[in-house]
Amino acid sequence: MSEDEYLRVEGLKTWFPVTGGILGRVKSYVKAVDGVSFHIEKGESFGLVGESGSGKTTIARSILRLIEPTAGQVFLDGSDILKIKRRNLKPIRRRLQIIFQDPYASLDPRQTVRSMLVEAMKASGSVPDLAEAYQRALYLIGAVGLNEDHLFRYPHEFSGGQRQRIAVARALATNPEFIVLDEPTSFLDVSVQAQVLNLLKDLQKDFKLTFLFITHNLSVIRYMSDRVGVMYLGKMMEVADAEELYNAPEHPYTHALINSIPIPDPAVAKRRAPLAGEVPSITNVPVGCVFHTRCPYATQKCTDEEPLLRQTGERHWTACHYAKELNLPPPVTARRRQQTS
């Protein structure tokens, strides 16, 4: 365990019961998150990437206890936040904030920006009087690149990018240490996405924040993250520093995922065999390694035995029986590097 550790997730499981029959008995479980462990370092941006249904959003919500996990531990300052009673959660919630994907749904249409910000400050119990609250709202709105006029407007008067800025300001209103960003730019157009991503990077530095950044977009993750975790069907497949992950992935799934990204550069774009098959249904996850049905390197061992996430490098963890033995060709991302340098 390193000293810079901020948050540690151990064996997190979030299962949703599937009921059926007249009596509504629990027939089976959807194992949205099934035994995931990782840690987030202080001041870093940890990226969580995976296809739809891989459980990345469920992890984020379980950490914040917006969904109650089935099992596991989440350590913050050495204590397990999953053990805290719900009514005692407030002081923790102040420190841990979340920004959602859809800025059209996450802002109250009947509140002005100012009242939204002040409400967040009040909820965190940190603001004594109105004048000070206003000063702070003014400061926050400036920090996200908007101005005083905007404080008196309603959400419908803003564009998508501006709304996401407001959501960021609201998250900052409680003076958090840690912010979960759940697909914060996937609703935005590319020219606006860049503005928001740059803003988030700046704020992380200025406010000394730790980020958990969730997206299905591998290009955005690379731009935003220091370390990356790759999810597939509720399991963590690989965790490594971003540079290393994109240059020398060890898990065949990570490798295939990186090679699937359409690259806006015709010189590199034409190429490569895509991964065969479809993502299996989360209600009926393959036994053994969850990826073995699509893995070009799968053997009998992969069907029989589930590989655990094990340390394969100094800062590299992989859940594959054959990590380091497969000799995966360098992915497109690494090839490009060599060409340009």
Place this chain on the structure above:
Amino acid sequence: MEKQSTQQALLQIEDLRVDFTTYAGKVKVLNGVDLTLHEGEIFGLVGESGCGKSVTALTIAGLLPENSEIISGKVLFEGDDLLKKSSNQMRETRAMKVAMIFQDPMTFLNPVLTVGTQLTESIDVRYGKSIGEGWRPPKSGDPLGSTTPSGRTGRREKKRILYEMAIDALRRVRLPDPERMMKSFPHELSGGMRQRVMIAMALARNPDLLIADEITTALDVTIQAQILELLRTLRGELKSTIVVITHDLGVVAEVCDRIGVMYAGDVVEVATVDDLFAKPMHPYTQGLLHAIPIVTGGNERLESVRGTVPDLIHPPPACRFNPRCPHAWDLCAKEKPKLLAQSPGHFVACHLYTQERKAS
């Protein structure tokens, strides 16, 4: 206006203007679009949401919604102006010549009919009348099938032919176990499979023009890669011209021959894929290319395009990009730039490249 190159033009759009009447006012969605599609190419139409790429496609297919109004323009397709056709004639054109695939297959597949029923129906609409004795199903390069049939075929025989053509279409889009697929209902299929069924339905009719509107947007990356791979392999087998509409520059770089970039209802740049990415000329294209995080890049800071996409009820005057453009000068707010060739095959609508500007 974009001049026709050496290749045969299949479709030519000239000065197309379309307005939408909404509660908030008239939205000037298309602002004089000029575009030429060459026969047999894959053309990518890219732009951010609201730039008019889908409306352009809907105009071609004659599927504009009721609150829209075509102000001016021509859509010349095989010598005819599609805008002058009646809705019945357009229906015929869609059945025989122009096929369109959309982002969400579930809204276009009937949930209570099997894939087989829907697929054979679509083939029946196209070929039903020509099926007769002595007729054989079309092969690529021969979209009409054999010569005129010599006699009538029984209903059962016709059904068999349609079934076989449907199976063949499912094979062409690489769907496993086509016989079983024919009996499946749309809800039993995954998103990627449904999209393949939609492609099969379109291809089975051997359209001259296939419009694919954001067909991979709703899919996961690994599935998206499969569909893109499919488009690449199909292009060798087909003679259809394909228009790929997307907001993802990565997708166009992967499959297209030529690209048109749209911004707020204008086509601002048209070039071959290699040209466009190697030397983008319009400031908007340049900005867009700098603004996307690229997985092959590191984490150098992105250069964003300042400002936001304009409101098209009150669009900026003349060049609609001028309020956001880092290079804008007096003329940009006075006169709309024309789409002109700056080098062979590379068209740009920007006053930066006009004579006066170069001189000053």
